[in-house]
Amino acid sequence: MDSDRRDNPAMIRMWRIYRTAKEMCMDRGYQMLEEDINISLAEFVDRFGKEGDHEPDRSRMGFSAKPSEAMLIKYTDPPTPKVPNPQPQIGEIWIDFSGDENVGLKQLRDFMQHLVSTSYYSGILITPKPITGMALRLLRGSTQFEDGPRGGVETFEEQHLLVNITKHELVPKHVLLSKEEKAQLLERYRLKETQLPRIQVTDPVAKYLGLRRGQVVKIIRRSETAGRYASYRWAI
Amino acid sequence: MGPKSILKSSAVPADAVDARKPPVNEQHLQVALQHANIIQDQKNVEQEILNATLELLEFPPDSKADPARPSPSDAHKFKTLVMPFQPNDYDALIEERNCADLCGYALCPRPRKKVPSASKLHFVDSRDRGVQIVPKKMLEVWCSDDCARRALYVKVQLNEEPAWMRRTGGGQEIEILVENTEALEFALPLRLKSKNKVQGELKDEDGEDIAAAWALADEALAELSQERGDKDSMPRTELIKAKIEERTNVKTPSAPSAETTASSAHMAIEGHIPKSDAKKTKDADDDEEDNDWDD
Numbered sequence: 357m358d359s360d361r362r363d364n365p366a367m368i369r370m371w372r373i374y375r376t377a378k379e380m381c382m383d384r385g386y387q388m389l390e391e392d393i394n395i396s397l398a399e400f401v402d403r404f405g406k407e408g409d410h411e412p413d414r415s416r417m418g419f420s421a422k423p424s425e426a427m428l429i430k431y432t433d434p435p436t437p438k439v440p441n442p443q444p445q446i447g448e449i450w451i452d453f454s455g456d457e458n459v460g461l462k463q464l465r466d467f468m469q470h471l472v473s474t475s476y477y478s479g480i481l482i483t484p485k486p487i488t489g490m491a492l493r494l495l496r497g498s499t500q501f502e503d504g505p506r507g508g509v510e511t512f513e514e515q516h517l518l519v520n521i522t523k524h525e526l527v528p529k530h531v532l533l534s535k536e537e538k539a540q541l542l543e544r545y546r547l548k549e550t551q552l553p554r555i556q557v558t559d560p561v562a563k564y565l566g567l568r569r570g571q572v573v574k575i576i577r578r579s580e581t582a583g584r585y586a587s588y589r590w591a592i
Numbered sequence: 593m594g595p596k597s598i599l600k601s602s603a604v605p606a607d608a609v610d611a612r613k614p615p616v617n618e619q620h621l622q623v624a625l626q627h628a629n630i631i632q633d634q635k636n637v638e639q640e641i642l643n644a645t646l647e648l649l650e651f652p653p654d655s656k657a658d659p660a661r662p663s664p665s666d667a668h669k670f671k672t673l674v675m676p677f678q679p680n681d682y683d684a685l686i687e688e689r690n691c692a693d694l695c696g697y698a699l700c701p702r703p704r705k706k707v708p709s710a711s712k713l714h715f716v717d718s719r720d721r722g723v724q725i726v727p728k729k730m731l732e733v734w735c736s737d738d739c740a741r742r743a744l745y746v747k748v749q750l751n752e753e754p755a756w757m758r759r760t761g762g763g764q765e766i767e768i769l770v771e772n773t774e775a776l777e778f779a780l781p782l783r784l785k786s787k788n789k790v791q792g793e794l795k796d797e798d799g800e801d802i803a804a805a806w807a808l809a810d811e812a813l814a815e816l817s818q819e820r821g822d823k824d825s826m827p828r829t830e831l832i833k834a835k836i837e838e839r840t841n842v843k844t845p846s847a848p849s850a851e852t853t854a855s856s857a858h859m860a861i862e863g864h865i866p867k868s869d870a871k872k873t874k875d876a877d878d879d880e881e882d883n884d885w886d887d
C-alpha cells in the first residue's frame with residue numbers, strides 16, 4: 357500500500373513542487389530547516405497523502421516562513437534624518453497550494469483576505485493551472501489593492517516549480533543587493549540606475565527570487581578564462 | 593548575448609543623456625501627452641471593469657433571487673456595471689463566476705450545472721449537425737438553458753469597441769431578458785424611444801453605427817427566437833419588450849418522439865444549436881453559433 361502511494365506520479369510531482377517551493381523561500385532569505393527542504397518522498401507521502409487514495413492533499417501543504425536576520429537587514433532602507441528607524445520591508449510569508457483546478461478572482465481575493473486577517477506580510481499561491489486573466493489583472497495591482505497584504509501576492513503555476521531552475525548549471529547565481537549596496541555600487545561607478553542593464557521582474561529567475569521593481573541583482577558567472585566575474589541588473 | 597560589464601555601461605552616457613532630454617518640439621510634447629492620456633484612460637477602464645467583475649462575481653446578493661424576475665435594484669446595478677464591458681470582458685466575467693461555481697449569468701444566484709461524468713468530452717446530438725463532441729466545461733457554464741439565453745442576450749448588445757475609445761462615453765444602456773417587465777419599466781427604456789433619442793442627438797454616422805448595432809442585436813434575437821423554437825409569427829417587438837415566456841415545463845418528461853427529442857434540453861448545447869432552417873449565410877450567424885463560451 358505504502359509503496360503504491362509512493363509510486364504515484366501525482367504524488368511524486370507534488371513532492372518535487374513542494375521541495376522547490378521550500379528551496380525558493382530559503383534562497384530568498386527566509387529561515388528554513390535543512391530537513392524541511394530535504395523531505396523524503398516517503399515522509400511527504402506520509403504527511404500529505406490523502407487517506408485511501410493516492411492523491412496529495414494540497415490543503416494540508418501550506419506553510420509559512422519568517423525572514424532571516426540577513427534578509428531583514430537586506431530589506432531595510434538605510435536610516436535617514438527623516439526616517440531614523442526604518443522598518444524592514446519584508447515579513448512573514450504564507451505559501452499556499454490551491455486545491456481548486458481553476459483559480460480566478462474569487463480564489464485570489466479569498467487568499468488575499470486570508471493573508472490580511474492572519475497578518476502575513478506577503479503570500480504565494482501555487483496553482484494547478486494558470487490563473488484567469490482577470491485574476492492576473494488583480495494581481496498586477498495587488499500592492500495597491502486595499503484588501504491585500506502589504507507585501508503583495510505572487511502566484512506560481514505548479515509545473516513551473518517542478519524543477520528548480522536556479523539549480524541548472526547554465527543559470528548563474530543571482531544575488532539581491534540591499535538598498536545600501538545598490539547605492540554604493542552606483543556611487544562607485546558613477547552611474548544612474550537607469551544606466552544598468554535590466555532584468556524583467558517576470559523573468560523566471562527574477563520571479564523565483566521575488567524581485568521587486570527598482571531592486572538590483574548581482575549576477576555571478578564562472579568563466580574558464582576570467583574566473584568569476586559579476587554583472588548587475590536593474591529590475592523593471 | 594554576453595554579460596555586459598559595468599565598465600562598458602559607463603561609456604553610454606554621451607548619447608543616453610541626449611535621448612532623455614525632454615522633447616523641445618511642442619508637437620512632440622503634444623503627441624507624448626496624448627499617448628499618456630490614452631494609456632491612462634485605458635488603465636482607468638481596465639480598473640473599472642475589474643471592479644465591476646469583482647462586484648458581479650457573487651451577484652446577486654440574495655441567494656433566492658430569480659434570474660427571470662430580478663429585483664429592480666439588482667437589474668439596474670447589473671446593467672450599469674456591464675456598460676463599459678466589451679464582449680471578451682463579459683466572457684471573462686462568466687469565467688470568473690464559473691470559477692466561483694456559480695451560473696455564468698450574473699443575475700442568477702444558482703450554482704452552475706455539474707455534469708457528473710468525469711470525462712472531459714461529451715457527445716451532444718443535434719438535428720442539423722449530428723453528433724458533436726463538446727467539452728464538458730462548456731456544458732457546465734450555466735445552471736440552465738434559460739440562463740444561457742439571458743446571458744447571450746446581454747452579450748450581443750455589448751460594444752465591441754473598448755470603452756476608452758467610445759466617443760459616446762461609457763456605452764449604451766443594456767437591456768436584459770425579464771418577465772417582470774412592469775416592475776422594471778422605469779429602468780428599461782423602450783428600444784424605439786432610445787433609438788429616436790440617439791438618432792436625434794448624434795451625427796449621422798453615429799446613428800448608422802447604432803442602427804447597425806441594433807440590426808445585429810435583432811439578428812441575434814431572431815436567431816435566439818428560432819433556437820427556442822418560436823414560430824416566426826412572434827413579432828420581434830414582443831422580444832424587445834421582454835415578455836418572454838419562461839419554459840418552465842421544459843423539463844417535464846414526455847414520451848420520446850423524433851420531434852421532442854430534437855428540441856429537448858439534453859440535445860441543445862446550452863441552447864446554442866439553431867434549427868436546421870436557420871440562415872447560414874451571414875457571417876454574424878457563424879460567430880454566434882458555437883464559439884461563444886468555450887474560450
Ligand SMILES: [Zn+2]
Pocket residue numbers: 659695696697700701702734735736739
Ligand atoms: Zn442561472
